[in-house]
Amino acid sequence: MNENTDYVKANLLLKLARAKGLRVATAESCTGGLVAAALTEIPGSSDVFERGFVTYSNEAKRDMIGVPWPLIEAHGAVSAEVARAMAQGALAHSLADIAVAVTGVAGPGGGSLEKPVGLVHFACARRESGVDHVERRFGPLSRAEIRAASVEQALDMMIGAVKAT
Structure with a gap:
């Protein structure tokens, strides 16, 4: 959960994807582009x-990557369903082979009993395969710590997806 770990994981992801001729994309909400930044740092x-x-x-999710509005209304932006749709939408709107999506409650406000601060949903989609989902509850961490942990989780998911391809 630090810059050095992110650099190592991002570098590994790029190396593995390069060796297989794969391209990756990101769809980020609560991380605000931090996963993309970790990758482009290399x-x-x-x-x-x-x-x-x-x-x-929510409008950006709908307009940029085609997340259906009824899905957002039914499940909320912070949900497995929306994370999956974000990852699939990132693939549909890119030339990537693998896409990761991150949506969550980074805090310090905005949480609820059902969706507390620290709840983050991740999805990783492969063009020729399915979509994996992970729900993490990072607990009472700071906003920066939740976002950093989310970057690490997203990189781990993409590394796993590349290895499985």
């Missing part, structure tokens, strides 16, 4: 990192 990442979508608002 020199030469442009041959693997295809694009990133920062879809912080």
Whole structure:
């Protein structure tokens, strides 16, 4: 959950994806582009990192990556269903082979009993396969810590997806 760990994981992801000729994309809400930033911090990442979508608002999720409005209304932006739709939408609106999505409550406000601060949903979609989902409840961490932990989780999911491809 620090910059050095993110750098190592981002570098590994890029190396593995490059070796398989795969490109990746991101669709981020609560991380606000931090996953994309971790990847583009690495020199030469442009041959693997295809694009990133920062879809912080519900309207951006709908307009940029095609998350259906009824899905957002039924489940809320912070849900497994929306995370999956974000990852699939990032693939549909890019040339990437693998896309990761992150949506959650980074705090300090905005949480509820059902969706507390620290709840983050992740989805990773592969063009030729399905969509994996992970729900994490990071607990009473700071906003920065939740976002950093989310970047690490997203990178881990993409590494796993590349290895499985």
